[in-house]
Amino acid sequence: MRVAKVPVDMSSEQKEIMGVISKRxxxxxVVGGILLYTYVPFVYLLFAKISWFIGAxxxxxxxxxxxxxIIFLGFVKVGKHNMNRDTYYWIVLQRKTQYGSWRKGRLEE
Structure with missing residues (x-):
C-alpha cells in the first residue's frame, strides 16, 4: 500500500499587510506591543528611583x-512539518483529547 504525506497547510500563508506580514x-x-506598553513603563519607574540606567x-x-x-510563536516555522509554531503546538495539545477506542463493524444496541 502506498503512503503519501499530505501537509496540513496546502497553501502558504498569505502576507496581507504590505506583503510583509500576515494577519496572524x-x-x-499588536497583542505583544500592548502587553509591553502596559508593564514596561512601570518596571522602568520602579527601578529608575535607583538610577535611570538600572531602570532601562x-x-x-x-x-x-x-x-x-512573539518571535518564536509568530515568525518561526517547524521545518519538519512545514507549519507555524503556534499551529503546531495547538495540534499537539489537541491530540491528547482525541484518544478513544475504535471498533470495526456495526454498532449493536
Missing part, C-alpha cells in the same frame, strides 16, 4: 520573554 503575525505584534536595563530584561515569545 500582526495580531501577535530592568525594563529591557523584563521585556525579553515577551519579545522572545
Amino acid at each position: 503575525q500582526l495580531i501577535y505584534l 536595563v530592568a525594563a529591557m530584561i523584563s521585556a525579553t520573554p515577551v519579545i522572545f515569545s
Whole structure:
C-alpha cells in the first residue's frame, strides 16, 4: 500500500499587510506591543528611583520573554512539518483529547 504525506497547510500563508506580514503575525505584534506598553513603563519607574540606567536595563530584561515569545510563536516555522509554531503546538495539545477506542463493524444496541 502506498503512503503519501499530505501537509496540513496546502497553501502558504498569505502576507496581507504590505506583503510583509500576515494577519496572524500582526495580531501577535499588536497583542505583544500592548502587553509591553502596559508593564514596561512601570518596571522602568520602579527601578529608575535607583538610577535611570538600572531602570532601562530592568525594563529591557523584563521585556525579553515577551519579545522572545512573539518571535518564536509568530515568525518561526517547524521545518519538519512545514507549519507555524503556534499551529503546531495547538495540534499537539489537541491530540491528547482525541484518544478513544475504535471498533470495526456495526454498532449493536
